[in-house]
């Protein structure tokens with residue numbers, strides 16, 4: 001009896017050792033949610049005027065939306081883009097990011113990283129609410145934001161804490177993706193073209209599969225499908241190359257694109273406060 005007990009105990013200890021050995025090799029749980037209010041959408045717009053440099057979409061009107069996201073990795077949080085500022089005329093969100101995060105019991109202090117796709121106002125408006133977060137942003141975006149005289153269209157003001165050096169920034173070199181948590185589950189992809197240092201975000205979800213959050217590498221489905229380029233983009237060739245890259249990544253990984261400004265892509269993720277896993 002005593003021997004049996006010892007044997008049984010030994011087996012349990014062995015099982016525990018095996019489990020203890022296997023556990024660290026498993027990636028952390030990763031989940032993704034779309035924060036519902038990152039700006040108030042305007043009326044549908046005629047996309048042919050500014051959003052195609054080849055006059056590809058005569059008569060096509062589309063509903064654009066603003067979007068930002070929260071990623072949970074183990075017990076760490078990351079934001080991807082921060083929507084419009086609460087002071088923005090006409091398009092300001094009705095509820096701040098901080099208040100929306102409070103609904104899932106996440107405080108600004110818990111946000112470890114804020115990834116910013118690019119420097120436009122509709123993606124950067126509320127970053128000043130997260131001064132404890134490390135800013136992940138393309139080097140060329142950061143150079144534009146922190147320039148002595150930022151160019152028009154570069155929404156540098158909310159980055160004051162990072163520009164002054166009170167908050168941490170990690171500018172991401174051109175041509176290098178950033179493996180945010182070091183386990184390959186969340187990767188900032190370099191997708192220049194819309195702006196010089198534009199990025200998109202690849203999130204590898206266990207159940208839903210890989211997802212790319214587009215940033216403004218594309219603005220709507222028709223442009224993505226046809227490799228279309230808005231007339232106001234920084235660089236046409238880079239835009240086309242970035243779209244090609246995203247398509248190839250998603251084909252190889254069997255993933256899903258979420259086009260951040262396209263209202264038709266909202267339903268690809270569950271409704272907040274639910275997370276896609």
Ligand SMILES: [Zn+2]
Nearest residue numbers: 118120194216
């Ligand atoms: Zn933009």
